[in-house]
Amino acid sequence: MKIFLLIIFSAVIISVRANASLPICNLDTAKQAIPPRIFAEQTIDGRDQNITLTRFLHNKIGIYASEFSRCYANVFDPNFIYHTVGIVGIITWLYFVYQIIQRKYYFLLIVLLALPLLPFLKFSLLPILFAYKLFAIIGLGFLLSKLK
């Protein structure tokens, strides 16, 4: 019965048309965002404010980190995951993440955390789409193995 459910739901997860897309957000867009933001933010601050404070609050490192974190977090957008693996898949995907932490599968955790670097470094999204489907199926396996 468990094998049957695994096959059926895996088929559902695999057959979800992975038409998920992410906004364009990579190394280039992060670099391009820096000059206009620095200019705008420092201009407004520069009117009455101490220059050191202005530079502490609005600097290239901070803006780059902000843009990078936005690009990074996009890959974990629930809508992106939902469009990749479907409604059943998103539940099993979350369960997979919980289980790899619980069971201390650090290698898989590192793979999961490294995946968002691919679109940031301008690689294709395909490995992420396949990986998410695989994670959802593994998570399904974890879930079914818990059922009595």
Added chain:
Amino acid sequence: MRKYLLLGIILLAATLRLYKLASVPPSLYWDEASLGYNAYSILKTAHDEHGKFLPLTNFAAFGDYKPPGYIYAAVPSIAVFGLTEFAIRFPSAFFGTLTVLLTYLLAKKLFEKEKIALLSAFFLAISPWHLQFSRGAFEANLGLFLSVLGIYLFVKFAKDNQYWILLSLLSFLAAMYTFTGQRLFVPFILLILFIQFKNAVVKNLKVVIPGIIIFAFLFWPLYKFATGTIEGRLRFNEVSIFNDLAPADESTRLRTKDNFAWWANLIHNRRLEYAHEYLVHYFDAFNPAFLFTKGDVNPRLSVQEVGELYLIDLPLILSGIYFLFAKKQNFRFLIIAWLLVSPLGPATARETPHALRMIHILPTFQLLAAFGFFGLWEMIKYKKVFAVSVFLLLAASFIYYLNMYYIHWPINYSGEWQYGYKQAVQTANLQKSANVVVTKSLGRPYIYFLLYSKYDPGEFWATGQVVRDKFFFLDVNGFGKYHFVDDVNQAKVSGETVYVSPPGSVPKGAQVIDTILNLDGSPTLVISKKNVPNPPDNKN
């Protein structure tokens, strides 16, 4: 020592919410002005702006039929502080501060650890999400206080004394009379609370049942209004995704492509398309850009460069969720279910994610972050390094947020707050003229002239030209000497006339008195004056 820490957190919360309350945000936006003037009208006459005596279920206002809670809460504030920006926003700031205290009390009940409770309260005190709405006259913020109070009192009912259930249900009821979004949240949270504390509910039925009866009795007028009248359903119909035909069109398109095969009718069913649309809107609530990097796209609801939560909150919240399950925390069902049901109502609307409509999700993130912090603290070897790193990152994020909120955001987005109306009213009223003709281009100018002129409500009822359009929205075309028009050049007036118009629409022959600038230096309104001759008599 811990009492002093709590006092310090409450003082911090109060300071953050009250400092420059009248000037940041830079101006009252139209809903704030409406709330303020209606409260003033109630104070002076016990009637709303349109002359209705002590409305119970709604204030007509702009034809958006506002819930009454915030308006009545603002009455004492206006009585004490006068009809000012500070007075209108004060209830939100005050109850926002009390929500921080409630978070501490609730966290203490749920986690039974003082440190987690203090940290939860601290996180909410400095939360961008909560600060944004505590510093404006937002009904949602008062509604949040009331629903969190309801949850806290329900927990007290289950743990301490059965009679707290009555106050809990009354708090939830008040929340529904305060903010429309609470009407789609309270039923779900009550269900969750009943499930979480089912043993206490069953054991105390002799108190619970009368409480439910009282609740139902007091809820009935609101229920009748919200479901039985066009006005009550207006807002929902306006924003609902279920009134959008796009999913139905998509269903037809896909079924056509598959030649209306029996299986195509099954898998491309329009109900499934609407369900898919709903899920997309639901998951928007957890969009990382919305939560952690950019905030709500509406510049009134977020400073735009900081998320609704700080970025450092992300690992803490995820850790908190993990530890809730790993440690089998007693109230994990309550906290996680609260987190998951909060977007159910807002997901029915087109604009998602929406920080205002979803505010009742607070303070679950802060509870999770605090629990996550302590879970990591217990796990990590270098505890001091961990704690110092987290607080340094939090401090840097907080200082950046304050800089953006007080310095950049007002300058960049003053136009979003209808900035300029106050100055226009003051300048126009200084001119002794027979008429004042005002453009409607910034939206609903009449309420600002009522508010900043402290116009007598009785006089407004006598002279106001209120019209209702086919969508049941109310508009005011004039009162007294004030005329509100789409195009100031088309106004039919005579005598000494002051014009308040957008730049580039100054009437021919009018002398410019003043140009009002937004905080970014762009012109928003021009005040001009001219003597309009009487039209000739047509006696033939």
